[in-house]
Amino acid sequence: MALEHAILVSLAEKSASGYDLARRFDASIGHFWKASHQQIYKVLGRMEGAGWVTSELVAQDGRPDKKVYVVTAAGRDELAAWTSRPSTVEPTRSEMAVKLRALPLGDEAAIVDDVRARRRAHEQQLAYYLDSAARYYPRPDDVTRDELGGWLVLRGGILAEQTGIAWCDEILQRLTGPAGDER
Amino acid sequence: MALEHAILVSLAEKSASGYDLARRFDASIGHFWKASHQQIYKVLGRMEGAGWVTSELVAQDGRPDKKVYVVTAAGRDELAAWTSRPSTVEPTRSEMAVKLRALPLGDEAAIVDDVRARRRAHEQQLAYYLDSAARYYPRPDDVTRDELGGWLVLRGGILAEQTGIAWCDEILQRLTGPAGDER
DNA sequence: AGAGGTTATGCAACCTGTTGCATAACCTCT
DNA sequence: AGAGGTTATGCAACAGGTTGCATAACCTCT
Numbered sequence: 001m002a003l004e005h006a007i008l009v010s011l012a013e014k015s016a017s018g019y020d021l022a023r024r025f026d027a028s029i030g031h032f033w034k035a036s037h038q039q040i041y042k043v044l045g046r047m048e049g050a051g052w053v054t055s056e057l058v059a060q061d062g063r064p065d066k067k068v069y070v071v072t073a074a075g076r077d078e079l080a081a082w083t084s085r086p087s088t089v090e091p092t093r094s095e096m097a098v099k100l101r102a103l104p105l106g107d108e109a110a111i112v113d114d115v116r117a118r119r120r121a122h123e124q125q126l127a128y129y130l131d132s133a134a135r136y137y138p139r140p141d142d143v144t145r146d147e148l149g150g151w152l153v154l155r156g157g158i159l160a161e162q163t164g165i166a167w168c169d170e171i172l173q174r175l176t177g178p179a180g181d182e183r
Numbered sequence: 184m185a186l187e188h189a190i191l192v193s194l195a196e197k198s199a200s201g202y203d204l205a206r207r208f209d210a211s212i213g214h215f216w217k218a219s220h221q222q223i224y225k226v227l228g229r230m231e232g233a234g235w236v237t238s239e240l241v242a243q244d245g246r247p248d249k250k251v252y253v254v255t256a257a258g259r260d261e262l263a264a265w266t267s268r269p270s271t272v273e274p275t276r277s278e279m280a281v282k283l284r285a286l287p288l289g290d291e292a293a294i295v296d297d298v299r300a301r302r303r304a305h306e307q308q309l310a311y312y313l314d315s316a317a318r319y320y321p322r323p324d325d326v327t328r329d330e331l332g333g334w335l336v337l338r339g340g341i342l343a344e345q346t347g348i349a350w351c352d353e354i355l356q357r358l359t360g361p362a363g364d365e366r
Numbered sequence: 367a368g369a370g371g372t373t374a375t376g377c378a379a380c381c382t383g384t385t386g387c388a389t390a391a392c393c394t395c396t
Numbered sequence: 397a398g399a400g401g402t403t404a405t406g407c408a409a410c411a412g413g414t415t416g417c418a419t420a421a422c423c424t425c426t
Contacts (some may be wrong), residue, residue, distance in 0.1 A: 001411090001412085002276075002278050002281055003412085003413090005281055005285070006281045008285075009281060009284045009285045009288070012285075012288055017374075017375090018374080018375070018376090019373065019374050019375075029281075029284070031275065032275055032276075032277045032280035032281070033275070033276055033277065033280065033281055034274035034275065034276070035413090036413080036414070036415090037374090037375085037376095038375095038376075038377090038413085038414080038415085038416095039412080039413060039414080041375065041376060041377095042376085042377095042412095042413090043412095045376090060373090060374095061422095062373095062422065062423075063372080063373050063374075063421075063422060063423085064373060064374045064375085064420070064421045064422065065374080065375095065421085066373085066374060066375085067374090067375075076288065079285055079288055079289060080288060080289050080290060082285075082289070083282055083285050083288070083289025083290050083293060083294055084289065084290035084293035085293075086296075086297055086300060087278045087279060087282060087297050087301070088278065089301070089304060090276050090277070090278060091217035092214065092215055092216070092217070092343075093185075093215075093216055093217070093273050094215045094216065094273070094336075094339065095185050095270045095271070095273060096270060096339070097215035097216065097336045097339060097340075098185055098188055098189045098192060098212075098215065098216055099266055099270060100331075100332040100333075100335050100336050100339075101192045101212070101332045101333060101336060102188070102191075102192045102195075102262055102265075102266050102332070103331060103332040104328065104329055104332070105192070105195055105259065105262055105263065105266070106262060106263050106265070106266025106267065107263060107266050107267035110266060110267035110268075111266055113269075114269055114270050117269060118270070118272070121272060145287065146287055148286060148357060148358075149283040149284045149285070149286040149287070150283075150284060152283050152353065152354050152357060153277075153280045153283050153284060155350065155353055156277065156279070156280060156283075156350045157280075159346050159349060159350050160275075160346060160350075162346075163342050163343060163345075163346040166342060167338065167339045167342050167343075170335065170338055171335050174331060174335060175331075184381095184382090186382085186383090200404075200405090201404080201405070201406090202403065202404050202405075218383085219383075219384070219385090220404095220405085220406095221383085221384075221385085221386095221406075221407090222382080222383055222384080224405065224406060224407095225382095225383090225406090225407095226382095228406090243403090243404095244392095245392065245393070245403095246391075246392060246393080246402080246403050246404075247390070247391045247392065247403060247404045247405085248391085248404080248405095249403085249404060249405085250404090250405075
């Protein structure tokens with residue numbers, strides 16, 4: 001129910017083709033709302049049917065034609081209306097939590113490896129976010145009104161990754177002991 | 184791909200009917216893996232077909248019969264095998280993040296209200312977790328091997344809720360100013 | 367000319383989960 | 397006897413998303 005709106009936000013910033021959107025979702029917005037190109041094409045079709053966007057075929061040289069989507073007035077209205085509706089809390093789904101509960105029934109060494117892998121993933125993502133923050137928002141106190149949303153989203157990402165790392169550390173300490181953080 | 188395993192874990196702790204499981208999912212495990220009763224019944228049927236569980240009709244007095252599910256050896260094998268497979272990172276989906284990016288295009292007052300509501304929800308959930316921690320794990324350093332998983336999951340919940348509150352506070356401070364945390 | 371990569375769009379089949387509804391046994395309260 | 401609540405199981409239709417595949421224009425490298 002919200003991929004539509006994530007696409008509207010992205011298109012409102014800059015009109016784009018399905019392919020462009022898929023790449024943007026791989027890079028920035030996608031860190032907080034994943035979508036495959038198939039899903040994006042499908043939803044774009046639905047959105048065009050609803051009159052939220054219009055498309056225009058653009059010929060390019062050196063590469064195939066593309067279909068550029070532009071947000072309509074109705075699309076902007078829908079986006080505004082959506083922001084004024086209370087958001088639904090997305091259900092938590094933590095595979096890690098289920099695995100932890102399965103500890104006495106499963107392969108503890110493999111679970112420890114899995115936690116280590118998750119910790120590495122969190123660290124990598126955190127490094128990426130910190131780099132983005134330093135690059136795009138060098139002076140956080142001076143962010144403009146237009147940049148504010150992006151900055152706050154990035155802050156949320158940073159906080160979440162740091163928390164993920166802290167949780168993994170607590171788990172590893174309990175499972176491998178005080179000397180278990182070697183390697 | 185993991186509701187099956189959440190159910191196996193729950194059934195391994197204690198055999199139960201679909202109805203019992205639905206209530207457990209409302210209470211404890213469900214905080215980390217939501218499931219409706221319809222979905223639980225559907226999956227239980229599939230699991231019985233796969234031979235992971237068997238069911239037995241149990242007559243009760245004062246209430247309708249129930250179908251009690253018991254984990255089989257194959258079910259335990261599957262659970263063990265699952266724990267040794269690396270977990271897939273569940274895609275992040277933050278409606279809040281999308282709304283923040285839509286700030287200049289939407290209804291800012293409504294978004295602020297929404298953040299406040301989320302903050303309250305996080306606080307409520309945190310209070311619930313802290314209460315559970317005090318009640319079931321009064322001495323965290325002494326948790327037994329069997330309790331360890333449950334304790335670590337609860338810790339993850341506590342950390343996540345605290346982070347959620349911290350993020351909301353950052354957002355509110357930026358959107359309503361230093362005096363905006365009244366009420 | 368052919369192989370392999372990038373840009374670009376899309377369909378079909380499938381899986382998971384949600385929403386809404388139906389059924390039924392049994393209890394308590396009026 | 398009837399209304400309303402709890403316990404208990406389940407189906408059908410739909411929505412959202414994933415996986416796998418197909419197509420095609422165009423580029424560069426061999």
